[in-house]
Amino acid sequence: MGAVVEALITSLNELSKRKVKRSAHIWISRLNEIYNRRCNVNERQVPIIIRHIVDNHLEGQPKAKELFQYLQPTVLQLDSLDLVDTAALCYALCTINADNDARALLYKNVDEARMANADLFSQSILLRSVSICISRHKAEYADGGNGIRGSLNSSVYDCIIRKATDTIRNAQSNMNFVSVDYKVIGNLLVETIFILDLLKKDLGFSGSHCFVDYGSLDGRILVSHLLSAEHRNTIEKQISTSSYSDILSILRRFYYMQLPHHHYVQNLFARLANTSGAATHMCRADARIYLDEKIRILERNVEQQIEVPCQLLAKELLSYLIGIKNTGILESGHISTHRWNYPMMTPQNG
Known part of the structure; x- marks a missing residue:
């Protein structure tokens, strides 16, 4: 049965490579087959399966949620995950309202040493998941939710933000070099500003920062209240098209x-x-x-x-x-x- 699960994962990989539309029946069929063999999924395969689901925006599908819920205990036992896997698994846990577990996984797998070697892509993906974790955590406080563990502030958030801040400043000082990936830096910037704003911390960056317009549209919407009228007009135009x-x-x-x-x-x-x-x-x-x-x-x-x-x-x-x-x-x-x-x-x- 283990070989069957491996074959199904290979199929997911092919579907992802070919950019098969998320609405295609083959996706649901494969998720059903994996769920039916869920007892044979090993720890190594868990992050791979979840990343395919998340990367292809299938997290809202009933069978995907059932898989997340079944794999949740295994996810919590994982350690030494890379940052991209950590981000995907944290996000998956948030989608099934396992917010405390998502934060616990983040705290367990992110530290200064790992952030020190993080590349631009890993930082960008991780920050998006951190944004979701903190936003949902803040919503729990606003709703007077029970069972909240930990503060909105943590040393893990601090080290992630510190690394992102250093990366942005280094990019700004080297922005004339071809090696600077403006789009990724823009994403890092808007996500960092959003997180700092949620945590009520000194932004350290201006809303008119040179990389703002390179950030993702959703990221700029998140920080639009901190941007100039010109930037906000740009957001409206981009939404309309x-x-x-x-x-x-x-x-x-x-x-x-x-x-x-x-x-x-x-x-x-x-x-x-x-x-x-x-x-x-x-x-x-x-x-x-x-x-x-x-x-x-x-x-x-x-x-x-x-x-x-x-x-x-x-x-x-x-x-x-x-x-x-x-x-x-x-x-x-x-x-x-x-x-x-x-x-x-x-x-x-x-």
Whole structure:
């Protein structure tokens, strides 16, 4: 049976290499086969399986969640993981609400020595998972959650941020050299600023830093309240021209982060509803989940009279999103001849 599991992992690797769409039935078929043989999965294979699921955005699928839950005890026993595996496993644990375990795994597998040798890619991937861990941890405090272990601040977070900060500053001093990867440095910058802001620590960087515009769109949205008007206008323009899958990826990340703000939510969902081009059943199902969750959060905010950072009042944004839901536009595929033109809500027309 062990050989069968190995063959299935080889198949996952081929699917990833060929960039087979996440909606393809073959993915679910392979996950089902692995789950049926879950007792034969060994420790070495666990990070590989989870990384394939995470890298291909399949974490929301029921069988993927069942696999995560079954493998959770094994994940917690793993040590000496590389940083990329640590990031993927922490993220996977967060998606099944095992937040304490995600932080424990992070604390166990990240230290000064490992960060000292971390390359740009590893740092960038790790910071994205740290952002999710801290954001969810902060959401637990805000909700008065029980069972929270540890402070928002930790020596592990400190060493990760310190390494990222040093990398950014070194890149800035050598930015005229071809070896500087502007996109990765930009990602490091926006994630670091976001984490420092969550932890209420001195940012150490200006919102107009030269690498900001190279950061990912979702990363810049996270720190948009710290950016200049020019940078924010750029974000709006990029959202308005982004593809369906790109917008869905941003909303997926924000969904799992349990974000404490609603910046650009109206822009993101408006673009999702207006974007032409086919959307698979899986994508439409994901979109409805993210929309329903955001509506639920806003309803709670309105009920408790909580105003969170956003371009609109919570009540106005809630009405806007309910309007999208009531049209049913996210229930069916989009085609170029059918576009939903629900107006953008602004303070002037709201």
